[in-house]
Amino acid sequence: MSKSYKVVALSAVAALFCSVMTAPAVMADPNEAESDVTIEFIVPDDTDVPTVVDPTDPSITFPVTPGDRDPGDPDDPVTGFSGPLTLDFVSSLDFGTVAISAQSQEYESLTLRPFVQVTDRRGTREGWALTVSLSEFRDEEGETSLSGAVLNLENASLVTPGVGGDNTPEGLAGSIALDSNGTSANVTVAGEGTGAGTWLTRWLAPVGETPNPNVTLTVPGGAATVGDHEATLTWILTNAPE
Template identity: 45%
Template sequence: MKVSKIVAVGLVSASFIGATKTTFAAVTSQAESKVGVSFTTGSGPVTPVDPTDPTNPLEPIGPTDPTDPPTGETGSLTLDYVSSVQFGSKEISGSEMTYSSKSKKPFIQVSDRRGTGDGWKVTAKASKFKSGSSDTLPGAVLTFKNGTAVSPGDGAAPTPAQTITLNTDGSSAATVVTAAAGTGLGTWVTRWLGPNPDVNDGAENNNVTLTIPGGSATVGNHEAVVTWTLLDAPGV
């Protein structure tokens, strides 16, 4: 009733001052219609996205882009991409040394298309270093720091571990990123970017480091393998 009184006064005032007449249409009837949609869980492989701009696909054409192939995994919860890390050539030192990565854009990508919001987790472990068939670099430690999670969507983000320490013993696993219930839906990149990641300026990436104990290094090429494991529940 109060709203009706205010409108009535406005109409009377307009008639006195000769203002333009305003016509109010009366509602004579209303009806409702429905809009429907149905979703099923995702199944095909997910294209990796650019870790610096996840709204774009990964196109490894720049000098700082990772060149590893996608995993090609299919299903509703997938680990789509993991990138390698390189530290280049170093002189042997008699003391413990920590080296920063030459790789400026290392990242992993997970897609959760289950539509349940149950959450997930990624862990990692590093094998022993090898040179040929021999185990090498005993005591070496690989570290990832200051990870961030980004997505081409706008859902609730998973939580990256801020320091991931991987002893190169082939057995010790560490948590990389955790999506609690209700988070991590869609496609998510966990990344450890160096400074100016798209610029090939020779700067090293201090967010990914390799520590070699004194007296551990030997001449030659050495390679370890990081195994990334996606688990279908954050509490596992």
């Protein structure tokens, strides 16, 4: 009697264990909740000067001190303009020392990486326009010189350390010819909805080439006189395309 009872009890325990092991799992309904990601942008204050970036690799900073730059780079200081829309850097152009010619000659620039930089941090995408003009050349005595000289900027390209795509200015002048009468020419025009962030317009020499065939000065025969000659490029940034 006692032995039979034990067998029944063990059988009951085994049946209970099997029922527990084979019971279907209960599936919980998925939980879903929402949270926010927020950020507020403000216009930079009037003391905030943008960083000038390298014209070949805009992911790095262009040296502020001219003496720290590579040969062939422009030796200009940064402009120091601050605020929401700024012209950050403009390049001077050096054509070196050349012999006087009786014929018209085209001279290539020794400045291998000339560029200008504009930064738009207004956050409105209103657009902007950059123009340039060339003054008369003057000699060492301050007299007008190099009559008929023409400065040519060819094969311009745009680069940004930020987002391009639809934000890229479409009004890039691939070829600019400047005479010394002060007439301005468009350099880069960012229409409405474009030009946000930092943009560099550049006239780089092809890799390994010296001097720079994309920046030339044409001087008519008989126009040159002995000594240094200098003209001024005036770059103007306006806050809406013209």
